[in-house]
Amino acid sequence: SIIPKSISKDDFIKYLQKIEDKLVVEDKCAIQYSNIYINSRYALLSLVDIETNINIDITVHNLLPIYNTKMIRFYSLYDQRFHILGLFLKHWVKINNIKGAPNGFLSSYALLLLIIHFLQSVVEPKVLPILQEIKSINKEYKYYNGEKELTTNLYFEEKIDDIKEYMNIINCGNENNMTTTELLVQFLEYYAYKYNMENHYLISIKQSNRIKAKNCEQIVFPIEDPFDVAHNPGKTLKYNSQQHSEFIFCMKKEINNILSGEYFKNYNY
Helix, strand or coil: CECCCCCCHHHHHHHHHHHHHHHHHCCCCCEEEEEEEECCCCEEEEEEECCCCCEEEEEECCCHHHHHHHHHHHHHHHCHHHHHHHHHHHHHHHHCCCECHHHCCECHHHHHHHHHHHHHHCCCCCCCCCCCCCCCCCCEEEEEECCEEEEEECCCCCCHHHHHHHHHHHCCCCCCCCCHHHHHHHHHHHHHHHHHHHCCECECCCCCCCCECCCCCCECCCECCCCCCCCCCCCCCECCCHHHHHHHHHHHHHHHHHHCCCCCCCCCC
16 A cells, blocks of 8 residues: 555545556556556555566555554464464365355455454453553544545554563463364354354454444444444345355354364364
């Protein structure tokens, strides 16, 4: 994402068009394809390099995806069990054909947020910290959703010593020594059987307080985006849809498969 020192929201598309002209029209770079996509959340210039076939996406004043990626990477480095769970569940939704927001299921990003929330706020002792709650810091950032200007807080703690102290306090000195497989079973059991029974609260990875989800009656897993205050990453999976039935059925089936010993019998996670 390019962050110019001075540019208004109205100039975002023009700015991308200038970049496109420089790269494509003036043949400054070997580009075989280019297009500008516009929605309520961002404008994006998509390019494909002719030599490597690599996709290149350029946005203007769109820091939120960068911070999302940075935070998820931090969690992956903090505890390898989260990284393994993320890889396994991404593979699991793929082989069961229950993936993708355009298909009415959950995006990979929404799935990762479900995992993080479970490891932060459901399993005991906690596996992951809530990085936004460790200190009271406001790193204000303004962005646009359609014509509306919104404000969010980009802070999350990255100092390992402070995180360790926080985890020691919330876990009362205990550590979670469960295997990845044990965590996987509890994750599936929680979202397949227990979550809706707990008053359909908003799934958040940035706050420990459980808040009842508002205006989300048709959403199976209402998820609070950690940075984009106008975005609900879980909005694509709807109650009583075929996708809902398939997703829950696959979760229950996977629990039975794991507990039967068919999976992971040759691994020691």
